[in-house]
Structures are given as C-alpha cells and as structure tokens.
Amino acid sequence: MKFPSKQNNVLPIRSFTILLIWCLAIKLSLCFSSFPSSLKTLNVEGHFCFDNNEFAARDFGNRFRFLPSAVLHPKSVSDIATIIEHIWQKGPGSKLTVAARGHGHSLQGQAQAPQGIVINMESLSRQEMKVHTGRFPYVDVSAGELWINILHECLKFGLAPKSWTDYLHLTVGGTLSNAGISGQAFRHGPQISNVHQLEVVTGKGEVRVCSEEQNADLFHGVLGGLGQFGIITRARIALEPAPKMVKWIRVHYSDFSTFARDQEHLISVENTFDYIEGLVMINKTGLINNWRSSFNPQDPVQASQFKSDGRTLFCLELTKNFNPGEADRIDQEIESLLSQLSYIPSTLFMSETSYVEFLDRVHAAELKLRSKGLWDLPHPWLNLLVPKSKINSFAEGVLGNILTDTNNGPVLVYPVNKSRWDNRTSVVLPEEDIFYLVAFLPQATPLSKENDGLESLLSLNKRILDYCEEAHLGVKQYLPHYTTQEEWRAHFGQQWEVLVRRKLAYDPLAILAPGQRIFQKAISTL
Numbered sequence: 001m002k003f004p005s006k007q008n009n010v011l012p013i014r015s016f017t018i019l020l021i022w023c024l025a026i027k028l029s030l031c032f033s034s035f036p037s038s039l040k041t042l043n044v045e046g047h048f049c050f051d052n053n054e055f056a057a058r059d060f061g062n063r064f065r066f067l068p069s070a071v072l073h074p075k076s077v078s079d080i081a082t083i084i085e086h087i088w089q090k091g092p093g094s095k096l097t098v099a100a101r102g103h104g105h106s107l108q109g110q111a112q113a114p115q116g117i118v119i120n121m122e123s124l125s126r127q128e129m130k131v132h133t134g135r136f137p138y139v140d141v142s143a144g145e146l147w148i149n150i151l152h153e154c155l156k157f158g159l160a161p162k163s164w165t166d167y168l169h170l171t172v173g174g175t176l177s178n179a180g181i182s183g184q185a186f187r188h189g190p191q192i193s194n195v196h197q198l199e200v201v202t203g204k205g206e207v208r209v210c211s212e213e214q215n216a217d218l219f220h221g222v223l224g225g226l227g228q229f230g231i232i233t234r235a236r237i238a239l240e241p242a243p244k245m246v247k248w249i250r251v252h253y254s255d256f257s258t259f260a261r262d263q264e265h266l267i268s269v270e271n272t273f274d275y276i277e278g279l280v281m282i283n284k285t286g287l288i289n290n291w292r293s294s295f296n297p298q299d300p301v302q303a304s305q306f307k308s309d310g311r312t313l314f315c316l317e318l319t320k321n322f323n324p325g326e327a328d329r330i331d332q333e334i335e336s337l338l339s340q341l342s343y344i345p346s347t348l349f350m351s352e353t354s355y356v357e358f359l360d361r362v363h364a365a366e367l368k369l370r371s372k373g374l375w376d377l378p379h380p381w382l383n384l385l386v387p388k389s390k391i392n393s394f395a396e397g398v399l400g401n402i403l404t405d406t407n408n409g410p411v412l413v414y415p416v417n418k419s420r421w422d423n424r425t426s427v428v429l430p431e432e433d434i435f436y437l438v439a440f441l442p443q444a445t446p447l448s449k450e451n452d453g454l455e456s457l458l459s460l461n462k463r464i465l466d467y468c469e470e471a472h473l474g475v476k477q478y479l480p481h482y483t484t485q486e487e488w489r490a491h492f493g494q495q496w497e498v499l500v501r502r503k504l505a506y507d508p509l510a511i512l513a514p515g516q517r518i519f520q521k522a523i524s525t526l
C-alpha cells in the first residue's frame with residue numbers, strides 16, 4: 001500500500017484556496033459592480049453594507065422588493081451630505097439614487113432604492129434628544145427617531161407632542177414626509193403642522209436649516225414632500241403638557257349620516273374631546289362583545305341585549321385627557337358632550353387607561369398579530385381624503401356596497417379641519433374646509449383566491465377608486481401611490497408646478513426618493 005505523499009496533500013489545498021479567493025473576488029466585484037468605487041473612498045464616520053441588505057428591500061406593504069446596491073448606516077449628518085454631494089457631483093453620468101429609510105413602514109416600496117443607496121435613518125437616531133421646557137416647549141430630535149421614543153423622553157419632563165399617528169413605531173422623517181394624521185388632527189392639525197424647524201440635506205448635498213423664517217420654501221416643500229426635496233435629518237417638534245390618563249369612549253350608530261353629523265359637530269365645538277376617530281363595521285357579528293374585556297358598557301343590561309346581527313355599524317371613538325383629581329369634572333364634561341349626540345343608547349362603552357397605553361394602542365395589537373405570524377402579511381392599504389360634501393355619497397357607494405365586510409382589517413372614517421393645515425406644504429388635500437380620512441387597512445392571506453387574497457383586495461381598491469372617479473367625488477389619496485407621471489400630475493393638480501419648481505431647485509438630478517416614482521433620474525448615455 002502506498003501512502004499519499006505530503007506534496008500530494010498540499011496541492012489540492014492550494015488549488016482549493018485559489019478557487020476560494022477567485023470566487024470571493026468575483027462575488028466582491030459583482031457586489032461592487034453597480035456601486036462606484038469612488039464612493040468607497042469617501043470619508044464617512046458610519047459605514048456601508050453591501051450584503052444582507054434584504055431588510056432595505058422590504059416594507060410593511062410587503063409587495064414591492066427592490067434591492068439596493070448598498071445601505072449606508074450614517075453616524076452623522078455630514079455622512080449623508082458627503083454621499084449625496086458626491087453623487088450630485090457625478091452628474092447625470094451616474095445612475096445612483098438615494099432613499100432615506102425610516103422604519104420601513106411604507107406600503108409600496110416608497111423607501112426603497114433599486115440598485116441605489118438606502119440610508120438607514122435609524123442609525124442617526126442615536127443622537128441625543130433635547131427637550132426644551134418653558135412657555136412654548138419643544139423637542140429637538142433626529143429624524144430617524146421613533147415617535148414612541150420621543151414620547152417616553154418628553155414624558156420625563158411632563159410633556160408630549162401634540163399630534164400623533166395611530167401607531168408610534170414610525171420615524172419622524174417618515175411621517176413628516178407624508179403628514180401624520182390621527183384623531184388629534186382636527187384640533188392640532190397633522191404632525192406637519194406641529195414642527196418649528198427642520199435640518200435638511202438637499203439633493204445637492206447641502207445641509208440647510210429651515211423654518212417659517214429661514215429657507216421657508218424648502219421647509220414647506222419638505223413637509224408632506226414624499227422625500228422629494230431633501231432628507232430630513234433633525235426636527236424641532238412642538239410639545240404640550242402631557243396628561244396622565246384618558247377616558248376612552250365608544251358609541252355606535254346604524255345610520256352613517258347621523259354618525260358623520262355627530263363627528264362634524266364634535267370637531268367644531270369648544271372644549272370638545274381630545275381625540276375623535278370612527279370605525280366602520282360591516283358583517284362583524286360579536287365585535288362589540290369582544291370589547292367587553294377592555295371596555296365597560298354604560299348600561300350592562302341593555303348592552304347585553306344589543307345584537308348587531310351583521311348590520312353595518314359605525315363606531316365613534318373618543319377620548320378625553322385628564323389628570324388624577326380631575327376625574328369628576330371630566331366625567332361631567334363627557335356627559336354633557338355625549339348628551340349632544342344621537343348614538344344608539346345601549347352601545348355606550350367606556351374605559352380608562354394611561355395616556356401612554358392609549359397612544360401606543362396599535363403596538364399592543366401588533367404584538368398579538370406578530371405572535372400569530374400575521375404582522376408580516378401583504379398590506380394592500382388604501383387611504384383617501386374625502387370632501388365633507390361628498391362623504392354621504394361615498395358611504396352610500398362604497399360602505400356596504402362595494403365593501404361587503406370588514407373582516408380583513410379595520411376601516412377608519414373621521415373628519416379633520418383644513419384650517420389646521422398649512423397650504424404652503426407639499427401635501428395634497430381636497431378642496432373643502434372639512435374633509436374625511438377614510439382608511440381601508442386590510443391584510444391579505446397569502447395564496448388565497450377568496451375575498452381575503454391579495455388580488456381580490458387590490459381589485460376592491462380599484463373598484464373604490466373607480467367609483468370615486470366616476471362619481472366625481474374630488475377625493476385625494478393620502479400616502480399616495482402612482483406609477484406614471486400623468487397620474488402624479490393629476491394627483492397634484494394645480495400644485496404640480498410648485499412641485500416641479502421645488503424639485504428643480506433642491507434635487508435637480510432626481511437623486512432622492514426614487515421609490516415614490518414621481519421623477520426619474522436623468523442619465524446621460526455618453
């Protein structure tokens with residue numbers, strides 16, 4: 001028997017090592033092929049990642065997946081400015097685009113950058129939050145900060161932001177790029193009406209501080225600007241004294257116009273509720289019974305006799321803030337306000353909870369859905385802003401007609417006052433003083449061919465949009481999504497020219513927010 005010589009052993013190892021290095025080299029060159037090597041030489045405090053970037057090609061909508069060439073995890077504002085300025089200097093010779101990614105809770109790939117660079121804004125959130133107390137309190141935060149963290153920080157000073165979204169695990173930059181609407185918006189306006197100052201990196205890589213007084217056009221452009229004019233890096237947000245507790249109330253209607261009339265009444269009276277929203281329930285037997293664990297019926301006997309029997313019901317959801325010692329006075333105010341409404345008397349439910357628990361309520365639902373594996377499903381959401389004069393026609397045509405049940409997810413309906421919005425911002429609104437947010441928020445069951453399947457839910461959205469168009473309801477999409485520039489033009493209407501002017505001023509090469517698909521980067525083929 002012949003033993004293999006030492007020389008024979010070394011040869012295969014050497015060949016294997018060469019093969020391995022060669023493979024690695026190919027992998028690296030593939031990785032970097034669409035990523036200019038000049039970017040790698042830039043001096044940044046943070047770092048780039050070229051692998052394992054699948055998270056940056058995902059979002060809450062779970063329908064669009066475009067992988068970037070790289071993800072920048074910035075440590076400072078100058079990291080962001082350096083990268084963008086470099087791409088700007090390259091001119092139309094470079095294909096690279098840049099998307100700021102907040103918490104990635106977009107619905108249709110808006111925070112993605114196909115083959116471009118995604119900037120993970122949450123890396124910036126490690127910067128300190130600074131709360132300023134006094135007569136007009138405010139907080140300075142990084143735009144990558146989550147609203148839930150801002151709430152906790154401000155509460156240490158007995159303060160809190162004034163205007164919210166229903167869900168707080170979203171970043172400041174992400175919601176300010178849209179509007180940030182919830183049940184407080186009728187009083188305080190959306191979140192974009194509660195910002196004093198921003199720091200922004202434009203599409204030319206310039207760092208600009210802007211406010212009503214300084215660089216006002218950029219300030220207004222960026223608010224609700226869908227990330228088109230700059231990356232928000234810091235924001236100064238208005239605060240108010242935070243209450244400790246809320247009284248949380250639900251009452252129900254079987255008639256939409258009475259429900260809407262009461263909502264409109266409540267948003268117009270003095271000393272009203274602190275939060276006003278509405279919920280549609282179609283074909284949802286037993287829902288009210290399910291609430292009994294967290295809400296107490298005002299009249300338990302009557303409430304137990306109430307049967308929804310699959311009827312369409314409209315739930316008005318209200319809160320009143322209070323502090324310990326004020327409960328009796330607040331109860332009287334609530335009684336007086338409720339006495340002005342025409343809900344079904346047996347359907348009054350009340351609860352009491354901490355302010356934080358109320359504001360973070362959707363997170364509690366998230367944890368439940370996550371535990372059942374139901375959070376990461378596709379979400380074909382549709383958010384509409386419907387003018388007040390058309391809301392009854394909308395309800396008649398859509399609720400209970402096109403939409404025959406609400407088993408796939410909540411449907412919200414509530415009015416807001418346009419007077420609390422600033423018409424110089426980029427957000428697009430219907431042409432009336434009061435309009436409703438109507439949010440269809442379903443989740444799709446994978447592979448289902450039934451009503452809960454993705455295709456079916458998307459075609460339902462299309463039918464709703466077609467109906468609005470044919471009936472000339474003057475509806476605008478909130479969190480809009482379009483694929484052609486014609487559609488975007490129609491969405492912006494008279495504001496299109498302002499949008500184009502601002503784009504030319506602040507991001508003339510269309511480097512920023514490619515996932516919105518409004519403008520395409522001009523690329524020279526020379």
Ligand code: FAD
Nearest residue numbers: 102103104105106110165166167171173174180181227232
């Ligand atoms: P991302 O999805 O990461 O980004 C959204 C867009 O903003 C992208 O185009 C991105 O490029 C851009 N962007 C992100 N950060 C910046 C920045 N710093 N500077 C410039 N551009 C930036 N909205 C409401 O108004 N009210 C609600 O009650 C509400 N509830 C929601 C509940 C849930 C469960 C979810 C998933 C969404 C909800 N939304 C609500 C929508 C939400 O406000 C938007 O989807 C928001 O954009 C998500 O924030 P984000 O941090 O995840 O942003």
